[in-house]
Amino acid sequence: VNTLEAAQTGELSFLAHPRYKPLLATTQASAVLVRRDAVHQEFLEAEHRPQLLFVEHPHAAFYQAVRYFFPESKAKAGFRHPTAVIADTAQIHASAWIGANTFIGEHCSIGAHTRLYANVVCYDHTEIGANCIIHAGTVLGSDGFGFLEKPDDSFEKIPQLGNVIIEDDVEIGANCTIDRAVLGSTRIGRGVKLDNLIHVAHNVVIGEHTAIAAQTGISGSTTIGARNRVAGQVGFVGHITTADDITVFAQSGVSKSLRHKGTYFGTPAKPHHIKVREEVATRQLAAAFQELRALRAEIERLKKNL
Amino acid sequence: VNTLEAAQTGELSFLAHPRYKPLLATTQASAVLVRRDAVHQEFLEAEHRPQLLFVEHPHAAFYQAVRYFFPESKAKAGFRHPTAVIADTAQIHASAWIGANTFIGEHCSIGAHTRLYANVVCYDHTEIGANCIIHAGTVLGSDGFGFLEKPDDSFEKIPQLGNVIIEDDVEIGANCTIDRAVLGSTRIGRGVKLDNLIHVAHNVVIGEHTAIAAQTGISGSTTIGARNRVAGQVGFVGHITTADDITVFAQSGVSKSLRHKGTYFGTPAKPHHIKVREEVATRQLAAAFQELRALRAEIERLKKNL
Amino acid sequence: VNTLEAAQTGELSFLAHPRYKPLLATTQASAVLVRRDAVHQEFLEAEHRPQLLFVEHPHAAFYQAVRYFFPESKAKAGFRHPTAVIADTAQIHASAWIGANTFIGEHCSIGAHTRLYANVVCYDHTEIGANCIIHAGTVLGSDGFGFLEKPDDSFEKIPQLGNVIIEDDVEIGANCTIDRAVLGSTRIGRGVKLDNLIHVAHNVVIGEHTAIAAQTGISGSTTIGARNRVAGQVGFVGHITTADDITVFAQSGVSKSLRHKGTYFGTPAKPHHIKVREEVATRQLAAAFQELRALRAEIERLKKNL
Numbered sequence: 001v002n003t004l005e006a007a008q009t010g011e012l013s014f015l016a017h018p019r020y021k022p023l024l025a026t027t028q029a030s031a032v033l034v035r036r037d038a039v040h041q042e043f044l045e046a047e048h049r050p051q052l053l054f055v056e057h058p059h060a061a062f063y064q065a066v067r068y069f070f071p072e073s074k075a076k077a078g079f080r081h082p083t084a085v086i087a088d089t090a091q092i093h094a095s096a097w098i099g100a101n102t103f104i105g106e107h108c109s110i111g112a113h114t115r116l117y118a119n120v121v122c123y124d125h126t127e128i129g130a131n132c133i134i135h136a137g138t139v140l141g142s143d144g145f146g147f148l149e150k151p152d153d154s155f156e157k158i159p160q161l162g163n164v165i166i167e168d169d170v171e172i173g174a175n176c177t178i179d180r181a182v183l184g185s186t187r188i189g190r191g192v193k194l195d196n197l198i199h200v201a202h203n204v205v206i207g208e209h210t211a212i213a214a215q216t217g218i219s220g221s222t223t224i225g226a227r228n229r230v231a232g233q234v235g236f237v238g239h240i241t242t243a244d245d246i247t248v249f250a251q252s253g254v255s256k257s258l259r260h261k262g263t264y265f266g267t268p269a270k271p272h273h274i275k276v277r278e279e280v281a282t283r284q285l286a287a288a289f290q291e292l293r294a295l296r297a298e299i300e301r302l303k304k305n306l
Numbered sequence: 307v308n309t310l311e312a313a314q315t316g317e318l319s320f321l322a323h324p325r326y327k328p329l330l331a332t333t334q335a336s337a338v339l340v341r342r343d344a345v346h347q348e349f350l351e352a353e354h355r356p357q358l359l360f361v362e363h364p365h366a367a368f369y370q371a372v373r374y375f376f377p378e379s380k381a382k383a384g385f386r387h388p389t390a391v392i393a394d395t396a397q398i399h400a401s402a403w404i405g406a407n408t409f410i411g412e413h414c415s416i417g418a419h420t421r422l423y424a425n426v427v428c429y430d431h432t433e434i435g436a437n438c439i440i441h442a443g444t445v446l447g448s449d450g451f452g453f454l455e456k457p458d459d460s461f462e463k464i465p466q467l468g469n470v471i472i473e474d475d476v477e478i479g480a481n482c483t484i485d486r487a488v489l490g491s492t493r494i495g496r497g498v499k500l501d502n503l504i505h506v507a508h509n510v511v512i513g514e515h516t517a518i519a520a521q522t523g524i525s526g527s528t529t530i531g532a533r534n535r536v537a538g539q540v541g542f543v544g545h546i547t548t549a550d551d552i553t554v555f556a557q558s559g560v561s562k563s564l565r566h567k568g569t570y571f572g573t574p575a576k577p578h579h580i581k582v583r584e585e586v587a588t589r590q591l592a593a594a595f596q597e598l599r600a601l602r603a604e605i606e607r608l609k610k611n612l
Numbered sequence: 613v614n615t616l617e618a619a620q621t622g623e624l625s626f627l628a629h630p631r632y633k634p635l636l637a638t639t640q641a642s643a644v645l646v647r648r649d650a651v652h653q654e655f656l657e658a659e660h661r662p663q664l665l666f667v668e669h670p671h672a673a674f675y676q677a678v679r680y681f682f683p684e685s686k687a688k689a690g691f692r693h694p695t696a697v698i699a700d701t702a703q704i705h706a707s708a709w710i711g712a713n714t715f716i717g718e719h720c721s722i723g724a725h726t727r728l729y730a731n732v733v734c735y736d737h738t739e740i741g742a743n744c745i746i747h748a749g750t751v752l753g754s755d756g757f758g759f760l761e762k763p764d765d766s767f768e769k770i771p772q773l774g775n776v777i778i779e780d781d782v783e784i785g786a787n788c789t790i791d792r793a794v795l796g797s798t799r800i801g802r803g804v805k806l807d808n809l810i811h812v813a814h815n816v817v818i819g820e821h822t823a824i825a826a827q828t829g830i831s832g833s834t835t836i837g838a839r840n841r842v843a844g845q846v847g848f849v850g851h852i853t854t855a856d857d858i859t860v861f862a863q864s865g866v867s868k869s870l871r872h873k874g875t876y877f878g879t880p881a882k883p884h885h886i887k888v889r890e891e892v893a894t895r896q897l898a899a900a901f902q903e904l905r906a907l908r909a910e911i912e913r914l915k916k917n918l
Contacts, residue, residue: 001773006796060760066771083697085389085406085424100697100715101731103406103424103442117754118697118715118733119407121424121442121480133769136715136733136751137787139442139480142423145501145519148366153515153533154497157439157477159372161307171769174733174751174789175443175809177480177502177520183309191766195757196789196811197481197829199502199520199538209765213757214789214811215829215847217503217521217538227765232811232829233847233865235521235539235556250847251865251879253539253557267557268585279880281591285893291598292903298605299910305612306917391695391712391730407695409712409730409748425713427730427748427786445748445786448729451807451825454672459821459839460803463745463783465678467613481749483786483808483826489615503787505808505826505844523809523827523844541827541845541862559845559863573863574891587897597904604911611918 001066004029013050014062024049033058033065077113090122093130105141111168123180129168135196137175140164144179144186144202144220158182160202167191173198173214189226207244235267307372310335319356320368330355339364339371383419396428399436411447417474429486435474441502443481446470450485450492450508450526464488466508473497479504479520495532513550541573613678616641625662626674637661645670645677689725702734705742717753723780735792741780747808749787752776756791756798756814756832770794772814779803785810785826801838819856847879 004020007013007029014033015024024032024043031051035058043049055061081100086092090108097115104110104122111130116122120134123141128134146158162181166172166188173196178186181203188200189207195214200206204218207226216230219238224230228242231250236242240257246264248254253267263272310326313319313335320339321330330338330349337357341364349355361367387406392398396414403421410416410428417436422428426440429447434440452464468487472478472494479502484492487509494506495513501520506512510524513532522536525544530536534548537556542548546563552570554560559573569578616632619625619641626645627636636644636655643663647670655661667673693712698704702720709727716722716734723742728734732746735753740746758770774793778784778800785808790798793815800812801819807826812818816830819838828842831850836842840854843862848854852866857873860866865879875884 001795003795060768063760063768063770066773070771070773081697083389083695085387101407101425101713117735119425119443119713119731119749119751123423123442133755135754136735137425137443137481137731137749137789139425139502142441142480142502143439143477145479145499147499147517148369154475155499155515155517156366156369158369159376161372161376169766171755173757174754174791175481175503175749175787177443179480179502183307184312193757193759193767195813196751196754196791197503197787197809201501201520209767211759211767213831214813215521215827219519219538232831233539233845237556250849250867251557251863255556277592278588281595282588282890282894284595285591285897286889288595288598289893289896289900291602292900292907295598295601295605295907296903298609299907299914302605302608302612302914303910306914389695391693407713407731425731425749429729429748443731443749443787445731445808448747448786448808449745449783451785451805453805453823454675460781461805461821461823462672462675464675465682467678467682481787481809483749485786485808489613490618503809507807507826521827525825525844539845543862557863561862583898584894587901588894590901591897594901594904597908601904601907601911604915608911608914608918 001062001069002029004032012062012065014058016059016062033061081118087124099136117174123164125163125180126166127163128166129170129190131169132166133171134166135172135174135176138172139177140166140172141180142177144182146182146202146220162186162202164188167208170194176200195232201238213250307368307375308335310338318368318371320364322365322368339367387424393430405442423480429470431469431486432472433469434472435476435496437475438472439477440472441478441480441482444478445483446472446478447486448483450488452488452508452526468492468508470494473514476500482506501538507544519556613674613681614641616644624674624677626670628671628674645673693730699736711748729786735776737775737792738778739775740778741782741802743781744778745783746778747784747786747788750784751789752778753792754789756794758794758814758832774798774814776800779820782806788812807844813850825862 002011004013004023004027012031013029029050033053036054077095079097083100084098084102086104087106089106090104092110093112095112096110099118102120105124108122108126110128114132116134117136119137121139126141141164143160147155162184165185167190169191172194176198178200179202187205191209193211197215199217201220203221205223210228212230213232216234218236221239223241225242225244229247233251236254242258245261249265252269255268265272266275308317310319310329310333318337319335342360383401385403389406390404390408392410393412395412396410398416399418401418402416405424408426411430414428414432416434420438422440423442425443427445432447447470449466453461468490471491473496475497478500482504484506485508493511497515499517503521505523507526509527511529516534518536519538522540524542527545529547531548531550535553539557542560548564551567555571558575561574571578572581614623616625616635616639624643625641648666689707691709695712696710696714698716699718701718702716704722705724707724708722711730714732717736720734720738722740726744728746729748731749733751738753753776755772759767774796777797779802781803784806788810790812791814799817803821805823809827811829813832815833817835822840824842825844828846830848833851835853837854837856841859845863848866852869854870859875861877864881867880877884878887
């Protein structure tokens with residue numbers, strides 16, 4: 001299995017996006033998964049072409065084939081790397097997979113078939129559900145960023161007594177940080193997918209099946225709805241809520257609750273079409289200023305003529 | 307101890323923000339810390355209500371109570387996890403707490419009652435004061451990002467010979483990176499609080515009692531003043547200075563020294579009220595363009611009439 | 613060797629930037645590397661001044677001197693920290709240097725004189741060339757962020773079967789994440805320099821001698837050209853290309869391919885001079901709105917007069 005560009009004779013590939021159609025004629029792949037309507041008749045009649053396998057969803061079909069050729073190793077279920085540090089009071093399901101140099105603190109629990117890669121850190125009382133994947137270097141349950149200012153300008157630490165709960169079927173990328181709650185739980189909902197280097201502050205709740213791209217940060221006590229799609233490097237201020245089915249574009253700064261399903265962009269984040277309109281207007285400013293000067297000149301001329 | 311929302315009978319809670327006042331009537335908490343003037347007379351006379359404890363600062367009083375019920379474990383002072391790797395030449399105070407898989411290089415020093423959580427890395431010559439907390443995965447003393455361009459477009463590494471100094475009472479979140487100085491020291495001042503995933507470049511100095519939120523980055527040789535409040539995802543260019551008592555809003559890009567106490571926002575960062583004014587103006591652009599076209603039409607009409 | 617400001621008697625310093633010229637008169641350094649034309653005649657005749665060593669490139673000459681006084685330790689070539697976890701099938705060059713708590717998975721390869729600092733994680737099949745430096749906490753080869761949405765709103769993981777290839781002479785900062793390719797390789801070109809906390813997604817290619825500052829993120833399948841200079845906190849969307857010799861300013865959001873050599877800035881990123889012009893125009897908006905109102909008033913007056 002391989003991409004159209006890299007495939008050699010004997011390999012299977014796929015065409016999912018029209019952009020890559022020219023590669024159909026040049027690929028060395030022996031067989032290609034493709035939609036019937038994506039191929040012209042004349043190509044079908046070409047002499048030298050890969051075998052075409054017509055399917056409805058070439059991308060999904062390809063990954064089915066991949067899984068067939070590279071079945072996920074079940075052999076390692078229950079693996080504990082000898083360098084993993086696991087507290088006596090932690091409850092690890094027999095089928096969980098625990099990588100090297102991983103640290104699992106007191107009273108943690110880890111569900112069935114969940115996999116922690118190398119150097120993951122779970123502070124005390126972290127709870128991880130079943131079928132989760134936590135990538136290397138991610139820290140779960142570190143103290144939330146909470147301080148009281150004292151009259152002498154120094155800070156007093158607010159004790160962080162809550163924990164982190166990761167529900168089932170969650171995948172978290174590498175070097176993320178998810179802080180424990182002050183009280184109660186920071187909660188990552190079922191089926192959520194987090195990319196790398198994401199920051200989730202104390203008492204945040206992320207709804208089911210939400211996906212968030214790399215380097216996004218969510219401030220304390222914010223609640224993200226279900227099925228949100230958040231692009232990379234987005235920031236959410238604290239104590240706000242997003243509705244279900246929200247999409248946020250990259251580098252946006254969400255400063256208020258987003259109460260309506262839709263697509264948002266910008267700092268501060270606003271409905272995408274409004275942001276686009278403002279961006280277009282900004283580009284026209286030089287011309288507008290010129291028109292403004294032209295109008296001024298016209299008026300002065302008119303006044304003189306009168 | 308618990309929040310108004312989650313508290314059960316027998317638990318203590320607090321009301322600090324008017325927003326949560328309705329919860330006073332529904333909470334299951336047995337006692338609530340609250341300001342006297344935050345409660346109406348009629349509520350005082352209600353039959354079913356939690357015991358009210360009147361205090362000046364409910365939030366602070368609550369955390370005092372929390373500390374009473376959950377005293378910070380002193381028992382573990384002097385703890386060294388057996389997997390911690392500590393160089394022979396490192397000087398660790400007898401009362402310091404060193405977590406699992408932590409690496410402490412040559413000639414490092416760590417002060418009294420300081421706590422390093424799992425997987426912290428201290429490169430050689432890092433100095434950490436007393437009463438500090440360094441969260442999991444944070445790297446102190448990695449090489450600064452310094453290169454000379456050579457005529458053949460390749461880079462020559464500038465040796466990074468300085469170190470990192472963390473003064474007393476500092477807390478640093480998870481997965482931060484603080485680079486050593488080229489020469490001299492990168493210095494985090496007394497009482498500074500850093501959130502997660504923060505980048506501090508070589509030769510940066512951060513003044514006392516400054517607090518910086520997650521994912522902010524400070525470029526090389528920049529000096530941040532005392533008592534600054536920096537929100538998340540802010541960037542500072544190199545070789546600039548901020549005055550004391552500066553506040554910077556989230557996602558700002560600070561491109562010049564900020565010489566006057568105040569609040570800044572935007573990329574490039576400017577005084578907050580100016581940024582707000584520009585944001586408001588930008589929102590009115592569509593209307594302004596329409597007015598511009600209307601004026602043009604009026605003038606053409608006037609000219610024709612003349 | 614030391615800076616002009618910090619140097620003591622007996623130390624060597626340098627003057628590279630005119631800004632620091634006043635320090636020449638006050639430094640305690642015994643000798644200073646400086647350009648001949650940077651010093652006035654009268655200073656040369658001053659009685660109390662450091663010995664001046666005239667060179668063409670004081671900065672480069674200084675670092676040559678630094679290397680002379682602090683030669684890079686060759687002694688440790690071949691070092692393997694006893695806590696390093698190295699798979700049997702990994703091929704590590706005899707001269708490579710492997711730090712504490714480092715994890716090197718199956719079928720990895722690491723070239724001559726390459727150095728991995730503490731807590732680096734290499735997933736299976738990662739290939740690192742010669743003379744590379746990988747700083748602490750960096751994760752190479754974690755799964756790319758790829759999922760198919762299923763009709764029930766849950767995600768199906770796309771198997772990530774490729775790897776990461778780091779070519780020769782690359783330096784990668786602390787706590788970075790570089791994801792493996794879906795198929796094929798994520799590739800960091802020869803001589804590339806990455807700062808801390810950088811995210812590189814699956815199937816990204818970075819061209820030779822490109823340098824990227826901290827907290828920048830590059831989305832999947834994007835190709836960065838050779839000799840690019842990318843500042844901090846920049847974001848690149850996926851599936852785009854940048855030409856060679858591109859410069860991108862801090863916090864920019866690159867949303868389209870950049871096909872022409874040059875300097876870019878903003879979200880969305882545009883040629884720097886255009887962004888600056890828009891920024892200037894935005895600052896003048898308040899004045900422009902006032903002029904707009906003035907013109908309206910003039911026209912109304914003219915109409916009344918007619």
